[in-house]
Amino acid sequence: MVRKAALLALATVLLLGGQSAQAVSDTRPARDVVGGLVAPQGKFPWAVRLSMGCGGTLVEPRVVLTAGHCVGGTGKNSSIVVTAGVTDLKSRRAQTAQSEQVIRAEGFVNEVRGDDWAVVRLDKPLHLPTLPIGREPIGEGRYVVMGWGQTREDSIQQEDRLHYATVRTVPDERCATSYQKAGVALVPDEQFCAGSPGVDTCQGDSGGPMIGHGRHGEWVQVGIVSWGLGCARDGYPGVYTQISTFRPAIKAAVRKLR
Numbered sequence: 001m002v003r004k005a006a007l008l009a010l011a012t013v014l015l016l017g018g019q020s021a022q023a024v025s026d027t028r029p030a031r032d033v034v035g036g037l038v039a040p041q042g043k044f045p046w047a048v049r050l051s052m053g054c055g056g057t058l059v060e061p062r063v064v065l066t067a068g069h070c071v072g073g074t075g076k077n078s079s080i081v082v083t084a085g086v087t088d089l090k091s092r093r094a095q096t097a098q099s100e101q102v103i104r105a106e107g108f109v110n111e112v113r114g115d116d117w118a119v120v121r122l123d124k125p126l127h128l129p130t131l132p133i134g135r136e137p138i139g140e141g142r143y144v145v146m147g148w149g150q151t152r153e154d155s156i157q158q159e160d161r162l163h164y165a166t167v168r169t170v171p172d173e174r175c176a177t178s179y180q181k182a183g184v185a186l187v188p189d190e191q192f193c194a195g196s197p198g199v200d201t202c203q204g205d206s207g208g209p210m211i212g213h214g215r216h217g218e219w220v221q222v223g224i225v226s227w228g229l230g231c232a233r234d235g236y237p238g239v240y241t242q243i244s245t246f247r248p249a250i251k252a253a254v255r256k257l258r
């Protein structure tokens with residue numbers, strides 16, 4: 001995920017057709033989670049790392065939102081260690097918690113088929129900011145993605161430091177046509193695609209957030225890193241879980257675990 005260069009100016013809130021989580025505007029796309037930048041401590045305080053090698057977000061002090069394919073299924077689960085409060089996982093300031101219980105989307109089969117979300121209850125509340133989840137379907141534009149996953153498709157390592165990048169949404173039809181060539185049918189309501197040349201999420205970023213700006217400039221989660229064919233390949237953007245589609249189900253699951 002990373003080359004130095006590009007500075008993100010995550011400033012302007014673009015109002016796109018009355019959507020409530022907006023694309024971010026930036027001067028230049030950051031090229032690097034392939035193509036990203038190292039996040040300074042404190043920039044994304046609700047971003048967490050899960051021990052099976054996924055990302056997640058703190059949506060309640062005791063509940064993490066991640067991808068369905070990152071967890072084994074619904075039920076009691078004490079196998080996941082959550083590292084929070086740091087962008088550098090090796091930092092002494094890292095807070096950890098253990099999972100207690102998991103709820104995975106009911107219809108989940110595999111990430112390609114959609115329903116790719118899950119929530120995890122922690123054994124203790126973490127005293128960190130939480131990230132709100134978006135109400136409206138994602139609008140066209142640029143959004144921020146992040147993770148501790150590979151910075152290249154052929155990399156064999158995960159990163160100690162959180163990387164982030166901006167990626168542009170890709171129209172459903174265009175993405176569907178690409179993936180059709182690879183023999184995969186997208187699930188349009190449940191998934192959307194995003195990626196910019198040389199910029200993408202990659203293995204190990206799954207479960208992490210895609211974020212845009214809310215009405216007051218605050219970060220709002222609009223997607224969950226789900227899958228892709230390789231990483232940052234031309235014509236094959238990253239595929240993300242459409243948060244707004246699952247908002248009622250996610251909210252209900254969070255309520256059960258809170």
Ligand code: ARG
Nearest residue numbers: 201203204205206227228238
């Ligand atoms: N499934 C991957 C994971 O478990 C995420 C892959 C995202 N790939 C992409 N090209 N955007 O970490």
